[in-house]
Amino acid sequence: EDQVTQSPEALRLQEGESSSLNCSYTVSGLRGLFWYRQDPGKGPEFLFTLYSAGEEKEKERLKATLTKKESFLHITAPKPEDSATYLCAVLQTSGSRLTFGEGTQLTVNP
């Protein structure tokens, strides 16, 4: 059975203090790993898709990387508007359903 574990559960940063969120996964054949951002009361917003180990993608202050066992979401010089819950999900080669982790709740203080 696919498993996705995100850490830490919650993270508080000062504005400008860079950090990383972790997503470790167990899946029988990874087709893709996805990062989403979710604000309170809203649906998840798509950020990145990573398909193979070694792949990296960037968007503004966010950079996602992928290895064979985990993915990292690096946040460089975060701002208060980056505060949200970040969700990681995996898709296995044999299916079309996403398996989500519990998420990391990020708070960036001004």
Add this chain to the structure above:
Amino acid sequence: KAGVTQTPRYLIKTRGQQVTLSCSPISGHRSVSWYQQTPGQGLQFLFEYFSETQRNKGNFPGRFSGRQFSNSRSEMNVSTLELGDSALYLCASSIQGSSYSEQFFGPGTRLTVL
């Protein structure tokens, strides 16, 4: 381009009742997936529809059902509501041709069962 829309946004029901939620995907998207989100369980996959056919199903009881119409709009139904069905129900759409494409989520329907 309009995003995924879900109606209603909020619902309050009592135990034993049934409810129908609606989802309109992004124009051109043929796949619709439904998820349940609760604080304790996170996002859990309910089912996926593609071209009016259920293509995948999660581990939920038969009280949870869905369908998709020819215009790709989808509905999900929950019968005999239980307190534990209180959750945010999210719909996601994707193009879903021969290869996988990203899923885009709607704002969700907040269901409260009293």
